[in-house]
Structure formats: C-alpha cells, structure tokens
Amino acid sequence: MNATGSLSLEYRSFSLELTEALETADGTIDSRDGFLVRLVDGDGDGTADARSRSAVGYGEATPLPGWTESHADCERALERAQDAIRTDGPSGALEAVDRQVAARHALSLALADLQASREPTPLYRYLGQGPMVGRVPVNATIGDGSPSETATEAQRAVDRGFDCCKLKVGLRSVEEDIERVRRVRETVGSTVELRADANEAWTYEEAESALKAFSDLGLSILEQPLPAGALEGHADLRARSGGVSIALDEGLLEHGVDAICDAEAADVAVLKPMALGGIDVARKVAAWVTEVDITPLVTTTIDGVVARTGAVHLAAAIPDVPACGLATGELLATDLGRDPVLLEKGSAVVPQAKGLGVSDVWDP
Numbered sequence: 001m002n003a004t005g006s007l008s009l010e011y012r013s014f015s016l017e018l019t020e021a022l023e024t025a026d027g028t029i030d031s032r033d034g035f036l037v038r039l040v041d042g043d044g045d046g047t048a049d050a051r052s053r054s055a056v057g058y059g060e061a062t063p064l065p066g067w068t069e070s071h072a073d074c075e076r077a078l079e080r081a082q083d084a085i086r087t088d089g090p091s092g093a094l095e096a097v098d099r100q101v102a103a104r105h106a107l108s109l110a111l112a113d114l115q116a117s118r119e120p121t122p123l124y125r126y127l128g129q130g131p132m133v134g135r136v137p138v139n140a141t142i143g144d145g146s147p148s149e150t151a152t153e154a155q156r157a158v159d160r161g162f163d164c165c166k167l168k169v170g171l172r173s174v175e176e177d178i179e180r181v182r183r184v185r186e187t188v189g190s191t192v193e194l195r196a197d198a199n200e201a202w203t204y205e206e207a208e209s210a211l212k213a214f215s216d217l218g219l220s221i222l223e224q225p226l227p228a229g230a231l232e233g234h235a236d237l238r239a240r241s242g243g244v245s246i247a248l249d250e251g252l253l254e255h256g257v258d259a260i261c262d263a264e265a266a267d268v269a270v271l272k273p274m275a276l277g278g279i280d281v282a283r284k285v286a287a288w289v290t291e292v293d294i295t296p297l298v299t300t301t302i303d304g305v306v307a308r309t310g311a312v313h314l315a316a317a318i319p320d321v322p323a324c325g326l327a328t329g330e331l332l333a334t335d336l337g338r339d340p341v342l343l344e345k346g347s348a349v350v351p352q353a354k355g356l357g358v359s360d361v362w363d364p
C-alpha cells in the first residue's frame with residue numbers, strides 16, 4: 001500500500017443494543033456504542049486500472065468504560081488518525097492512536113484487512129503465517145441469574161451445540177454462586193466444560209472457598225477471582241486451586257506479561273483485542289505468554305461483527321487455542337452487518353475469504 005496520499009480513513013458511529021443486559025461483577029452491559037472504520041486505498045483517478053487497484057479495509061472501535069478509553073477519547077483519536085494518515089501514512093496514523101486502545105484496534109484491523117485482502121489471504125494466515133485452520137472452539141457466555149435460570153441457560157447452550165460454558169459469577173454470595181455451578185453441572189452432565197469469571201469480585205477467603213467447591217464440580221477455569229492488583233493473591237490461589245486453572249483478564253491489562261510470569265500468578269491469559277489495542281498486539285501477547293507456559297485464550301468485549309470476526313481470525317492464528325469467548329454475537333439485538341462466522345457444534349467456522357471476510361457493513 002502507498003505510504004501517503006491515496007489512503008483515506010472514514011468512520012461512522014453506531015449503537016448496538018444487547019438482546020438482554022449482560023450482568024457481570026464489573027457492571028451491566030446493555031448496549032455497545034462505537035465506530036466503524038473504513039480505509040480506502042485507491043488512486044482515485046477514475047480509470048479502470050485504478051479501480052482494480054483500489055481496496056477497502058474495515059475496522060471497529062467499540063470502547064468499553066473500564067477496559068478502554070472513553071467514547072469521546074476514542075472519537076478524538078480517530079479524528080487524529082484521519083488527519084495523520086493523509087500526511088504521514090499508516091505509521092503516522094498508528095502513532096496518533098497509540099494510547100487509545102479501541103481506536104488503535106480499529107485502525108490496525110482496517111490496515112490488516114486491507115493488506116490481507118490485497119495478498120489475497122484470509123486474515124488469520126496473514127497474521128500467523130500458519131497452516132489452514134477450519135474452526136476454533138468457542139464457549140457460551142452466561143450472565144448472572146438464579147441457580148435455575150443459570151441451569152436453563154446452560155442447557156440451552158448445550159442443546160445448541162456448545163460444549164463449554166463460561167458463567168459470570170461474583171454478583172451474589174459465594175454460596176449462591178457455588179449453588180449455580182452445582183445446578184449447571186447437574187443439569188448439563190459431566191462432559192461439558194464449565195468455567196467461571198468473577199471479574200475481580202472476591203476476597204481471598206471467598207475465592208478460596210469457591211475454588212474448593214468448584215474443584216469438586218470439575219470447573220476447568222476460574223477467571224479473575226480477585227482484584228487486578230492482587231498478583232500475589234492469584235499466585236497463592238493457584239498453589240491451592242485443586243486442579244482449577246486460574247485465568248487473568250483485568251490483571252493482564254494492569255500488569256503485563258512479565259509481572260504475571262514473575263509472580264507465577266496465572267495458568268491462562270485472557271486476550272481481549274479491543275482492550276489490548278488490536279489483534280496485532282494481541283497476537284504478540286499470545287506468542288509471549290505461550291513462551292512462559294501461560295495458555296492464551298481470546299475473547300471479545302461484546303463487539304460488533306467486524307471486531308468479533310477479527311478476534312476469530314486472531315484465535316485461528318494461535319496454535320491449539322482452547323475454547324474462546326467469541327460466541328458473543330448472539331448477545332446483540334442488532335449488528336453492523338451479516339455475520340460471516342458460522343457457529344457450529346461449539347466451534348466458530350473461520351472465514352476463508354480474503355481479509356476479514358466481512359462485507360456489507362458500511363451502509364446501516
């Protein structure tokens with residue numbers, strides 16, 4: 001692609017309601033507001049040759065308070081990128097959004113989509129240079145609810161083909177959360193993988209008593225039981241987790257890989273491309289954590305189809321990735337366009353078209 005001149009960035013805002021608010025210990029998510037980004041690379045002289053050389057890349061910035069910059073800061077960053085890309089090309093534009101992770105996510109995704117489309121190769125192969133990957137395993141995401149509501153939701157997910165369910169915990173007493181997991185286990189049987197995400201809700205003592213019960217119930221992963229700051233606490237929990245893997249999500253964003261590794265605070269690292277600043281950054285973090293024997297897994301921040309599909313490509317570029325939190329499209333009442341990712345028997349079918357494989361998203 002040309003360094004300067006022919007590359008232009010456009011963005012438009014969107015608001016996507018969830019079908020039902022997702023209750024987490026961090027707060028309730030009921031709508032996702034952000035910006036769809038389009039990069040157009042073309043000489044624009046109108047000749048057939050120029051048109052055949054012109055290409056489009058899509059990106060999405062969907063800020064989430066507490067995880068990324070604010071909506072207003074994101075918009076200002078995209079404005080800067082729009083100016084910078086004209087004068088200084090992609091590297092100048094990336095520099096202009098360097099500290100706004102959602103805006104950087106959008107720009108870097110649009111650049112990667114454009115470049116992969118030109119090669120032409122599916123985005124995950126452009127990212128990972130690895131073999132063809134047909135599908136990546138995914139988990140169902142289940143919000144807070146009573147024990148019987150939670151069991152019903154989990155069974156519904158299993159009936160639709162999921163074999164891994166992640167339950168949001170930490171909004172009720174630990175006893176009740178244990179009861180929820182118990183009811184789910186009784187309902188779905190022993191072969192379904194169960195995980196829980198406390199989003200920092202617990203004290204050490206609460207986490208310890210939850211882990212004891214969760215271990216007996218065959219829970220595979222407990223995500224972020226303690227506040228992000230508690231690296232030592234997570235390391236201590238790991239030492240007595242009874243076979244339950246400890247995952248850090250908020251903790252990874254706060255401390256980075258080195259500190260987590262030094263403290264031996266995690267078995268699993270949760271990678272959210274929107275919060276890390278892009279799938280390119282997340283891909284590097286994935287390689288880095290793998291090297292220090294931490295298992296990477298990918299989740300969305302309940303994003304629109306552009307960012308969600310980017311996250312599917314990221315997961316496909318990670319060898320032997322465990323089930324990822326990518327089945328979040330079904331939580332949205334509306335979306336930016338047609339979903340190119342089919343969910344089938346607990347897996348996301350990876351698009352094999354060039355680039356992201358997302359089209360028809362620009363016109364609302």
Ligand SMILES: O=C(O)CCC(=O)c1ccccc1C(=O)O
Nearest residue numbers: 140141166249299300301302325
């Ligand atoms: O991992 C999943 O199943 C879905 C993603 C998810 O749980 C999430 C979505 C938005 C914000 C935070 C989180 C989280 O993992 O803590």
Ligand SMILES: [Mg+2]
Nearest residue numbers: 197223224249
């Ligand atoms: Mg989490």
